[in-house]
Amino acid sequence: MTQLTQTSFDKAKIRILLLEGVHASAVNSFREHGYSNITELSHALSGDELCDAISDVHVLGLRSRSQLNARCLAAARRLMAVGCYCIGTNQVELGCAAISGIPVFNAPFSNTRSVAELVLAEAILLLRGVPQKSLQMHQGIWQKSARASFEVRGKTLGVIGYGNIGAQLGVLAEALGMRVVFHDSVKKLNLGNAHQVANLAELLKLSDVVSLHVPATEQTRNMIGALELALMKPTAVFINASRGNVVDLDALGERLLAGQLLGAAIDVFPHEPGSNDDPFASPLIGKPNTLLTPHIGGSTLEAQVNIGIEVSEKLIRYSDNGSTLSAVNFPQVTLPEQDNKHRLLHIHHNVPGVLSAINQVVSEAGINISAQYLQTNSTIGYVVMDVDAEYSSTALDRLTEVPGTIRTRVLF
Numbered sequence: 001m002t003q004l005t006q007t008s009f010d011k012a013k014i015r016i017l018l019l020e021g022v023h024a025s026a027v028n029s030f031r032e033h034g035y036s037n038i039t040e041l042s043h044a045l046s047g048d049e050l051c052d053a054i055s056d057v058h059v060l061g062l063r064s065r066s067q068l069n070a071r072c073l074a075a076a077r078r079l080m081a082v083g084c085y086c087i088g089t090n091q092v093e094l095g096c097a098a099i100s101g102i103p104v105f106n107a108p109f110s111n112t113r114s115v116a117e118l119v120l121a122e123a124i125l126l127l128r129g130v131p132q133k134s135l136q137m138h139q140g141i142w143q144k145s146a147r148a149s150f151e152v153r154g155k156t157l158g159v160i161g162y163g164n165i166g167a168q169l170g171v172l173a174e175a176l177g178m179r180v181v182f183h184d185s186v187k188k189l190n191l192g193n194a195h196q197v198a199n200l201a202e203l204l205k206l207s208d209v210v211s212l213h214v215p216a217t218e219q220t221r222n223m224i225g226a227l228e229l230a231l232m233k234p235t236a237v238f239i240n241a242s243r244g245n246v247v248d249l250d251a252l253g254e255r256l257l258a259g260q261l262l263g264a265a266i267d268v269f270p271h272e273p274g275s276n277d278d279p280f281a282s283p284l285i286g287k288p289n290t291l292l293t294p295h296i297g298g299s300t301l302e303a304q305v306n307i308g309i310e311v312s313e314k315l316i317r318y319s320d321n322g323s324t325l326s327a328v329n330f331p332q333v334t335l336p337e338q339d340n341k342h343r344l345l346h347i348h349h350n351v352p353g354v355l356s357a358i359n360q361v362v363s364e365a366g367i368n369i370s371a372q373y374l375q376t377n378s379t380i381g382y383v384v385m386d387v388d389a390e391y392s393s394t395a396l397d398r399l400t401e402v403p404g405t406i407r408t409r410v411l412f
Contacts, residue, residue, distance in 0.1 A: 011035050014319065015056060015078075020044050020063040022085045025308030033316045043275060051075040059315055061085055062092075064295070065274055070096040080409070081318050083311040086298060087111065087165075088243065090216045094329035098380050101347040101407040103330035105314040108164055110306035111298030115213075116169040118267070118297050119239050120176070123209045124152055125291065126237040126263035132288045148262065150208075150235070153177035158207030160200065160223075161214035161242065162188045169211060170194045181206055185219075204231040209239065216243035226251040229261070237263045241297040244268040253283040256290060265291040322384050322411060324375075331375035331382040341370055341386040343411040344395055349404040350381040358383055361398045380406075 011034045018026060021042040030038055044065035045053050051072040054060055060076070061083040062068065068082065073096050082092060084106040097104050125131065127150045136143050157173045159166040159182040170180040171191055180194040183203045188196060197203045200223075204210060210232060214220045224240075225248040232238065238261060240247050249270070255261050266284060272295060273280055284290050298307070317323040322345045323335045335343075348354045355374060362369060362385070371386040381404075387395055389412070399408050 009058075012037060014058045015039070016059045016061070017041070017054060017057045018061040018085075019066050020085075022061050022063065023304040023308035025305045026061060026085065026312040027308075029309055029312035029316065033320065035316070035319075046274065054079060059083070059319065061311065061315070064088060064091055065272075066091060068092040068097070073097055073100050073102065076102075080407075081105070081315050083315045085307050085311050088216070089328050090243070095379070098329040098377075099349070099406065101380075103318060103324050103327035105311055105318070105327055107307040107310045108326070110310045111300070111303035112164045112168050114300040114303040115165045115241050115297040116172055118293075119169055119211050119241055119265075120172050122239055122265035122291055123157070123173075123211070123237060126239075126265060126289070127152055127155070127209070129263070129289070131263065131291055135288050148235075152209070155179070155208035156181060156206050158182070158197075158203040158210045159194075160184075160203065160210065160212045162190075162194075162196070163213060165241075166211070166213040167191050167194075169213070178209075200228065201231055204228055205233075208233065208236050210236060211239040212242045212246060214242050214246055216245055220246045222246065222248050224248065224252075226254075229255045232261060234260050235262050237261065237265070239265045241265075241267040244270040244272065250283050253287060256284070256287050261289075263289040263291070265293070267293045267297045268295055320411070322409075324382065331377050331380055333373050333375045333382055333384060335373060335384060338386060338411065339370075340389075342389045344385045344387060344399065345409040345411065346383040346385070346399050346402070347406045347408070348381045348383070348402070349406065350376045350379055351404050354381055354402060354404045355383065357402045357404075358385075358399060361402060362387075362395060365394055365398060367395050 014037060016030060016035060016038045018040045027038055046067055050066060054076045056078055058078050059081050063086050070093050079102055082102060082104045087108055089104055089106050092104050094104055129149050156179045159170055162182040162184040173180055174192045181197050181203055182194055183197055183200050223246050229251055252264060256264055269282055284292060321335050322343060324330050324332050325334045367387050369385050369387055373384040375382050396408055396410050
C-alpha cells in the first residue's frame with residue numbers, strides 16, 4: 001500500500017481558542033486526537049477584543065456570553081469551525097458563518113437532564129410555596145400552614161416546546177404522577193402518556209405548571225405576554241429555562257404582584273450580565289413567590305463534562321475527516337474514514353452549475369474519483385471527494401477557481 005503524503009495542515013499548528021471556562025473535558029478530547037495548540041480563557045470576549053483574539057484562530061469554542069457577529073467573522077480569516085458549548089446558538093450569526101464556509105456545532109443533548117431536573121425541582125418548590133416560606137424563616141417568622149401548598153401528583157404539566165428537554169421533562173413528571181400536555185409548532189410523537197394540545201391557549205388554560213422550552217426566534221419573541229398569562233389559573237406556576245426574550249417579564253411581574261399566579265421560576269433573562277462581576281437587574285427582583293437563577297439550567301458538573309466531550313468530538317470529526325453531522329447552519333454529511341486516498345472538501349454557494357463545474361474540472365485533469373458526497377441547504381453546497389493522492393494538489397488548485405467557491409481544503 002502506498003504511503004500517503006501529508007497535505008493537511010499540521011495538527012500542532014491548528015490554533016484552538018476556548019472561551020468562557022469550557023470544561024477541561026473539551027481540552028482532553030482535543031489532546032487525545034493530537035491537537036496541542038490550545039488556548040483557554042475563563043471569561044467571555046466581545047467587540048474588538050473578540051475580533052482580535054480570533055483573527056488567526058482555526059477552531060473557536062464559546063458558550064452563551066461571547067457574541068460572534070458578522071464583523072468578527074469577517075476578521076477571522078482562518079476560522080474553519082465554531083463550537084457552541086451549550087444548547088443555544090443564537091450568540092453566533094449562523095447565516096454569516098455559513099456563507100463564510102464555517103460550520104457551527106452545539107450540544108443539543110448533553111445537558112437535557114440537568115435542565116429537566118431543575119425545572120421539576122422548581123415546580124415542586126413553587127407549588128409548596130417554599131420561596132415565601134424560606135424568606136419568612138430568614139426573617140424569624142414561623143408560619144406553618146398548608147394554605148396554597150400543593151402536591152405535584154395529579155397536577156397537569158404544560159410543556160411549551162416538545163424538544164429534547166421538554167420531552168425528557170415530561171417523562172420525569174409522569175413518574176411523579178403528573179399529567180403532561182404539550183404544545184409545539186409542529187406535530188410531535190409523544191413519549192409516555194403525554195398529549196399534544198391544539199394550541200397554546202388550550203395548554204395555558206389546562207396547566208397547573210407551565211414550562212417553556214423554545215428557541216429564541218422572531219416567532220417566539222415575547223410569545224408569553226399579558227394576554228397569555230391571563231389565561232393561566234391563579235393557582236398555576238410559570239417556569240422559563242429556555243431563552244430570556246420569549247417572556248414579557250414586566251407583565252409576569254404584574255401578574256405575580258396581583259396574586260394572579262402562585263409563583264414563577266426564571267433562569268434566563270433578556271439582558272444578562274457579561275460576567276459575574278456585573279450587576280443584575282430585573283422587574284422580578286423582590287417578588288417573594290419567585291425563584292431567580294443565573295442561567296444555570298445546564299450548569300451541573302455532569303452536564304459540563306458531557307458538553308465538553310460532545311462538542312469537541314464534533315469539531316474533531318470535521319477537522320479530521322470533514323464530517324458535518326449535526327452542524328446547525330451547514331449541509332450535514334456523515335463521512336467514512338479515508339481509505340488510502342486524499343479527501344477534498346469544497347464549500348460553495350448553492351447555485352446551479354457548481355457540481356457540474358467541479359466534475360468537469362476533475363474530468364479534464366484526468367483525476368479518478370473513488371468516492372463523492374454532496375449535500376446542500378438553501379444557501380450552501382458541500383462536496384467531498386476522495387481522489388488518488390498524486391492528484392490532490394492539482395485538483396485543489398483547479399477547484400478553487402470554480403465559480404461560486406467559498407473555500408476548499410484537502411485532507412490526507
